[in-house]
Amino acid sequence: MTAAKAAGVHPVLFAAANSSGGALGKMIAPQNLAIGAAATAMAGSEGEVFRRGLGWSPAMPLVMCVLVYPQASTTLS
Secondary structure (H helix, E strand, O other), X not given: OHHHHHHOOOHHHHHHHHHHHHHHXXXXXXXXXXXXXXXXXXXXXXXXXXXXXXXXXXXXXHHHHHHHHHHHOOOOO
């Protein structure tokens, strides 16, 4: 929130967008891939889990941008 105040943006929106963006990166994080593969009886198939998640990796941040930008601009504020 300190960075948001220094940048002159809404601190709550900035913190929420940062948290959502951090969660989006977890879908291709190696430790999460290993845990997900082990939990679904796909141990040793982490590469397959990664390939399936990689397609969503660029799409989800774009969706977040579409949601956050109008909230940060005068469109919805």
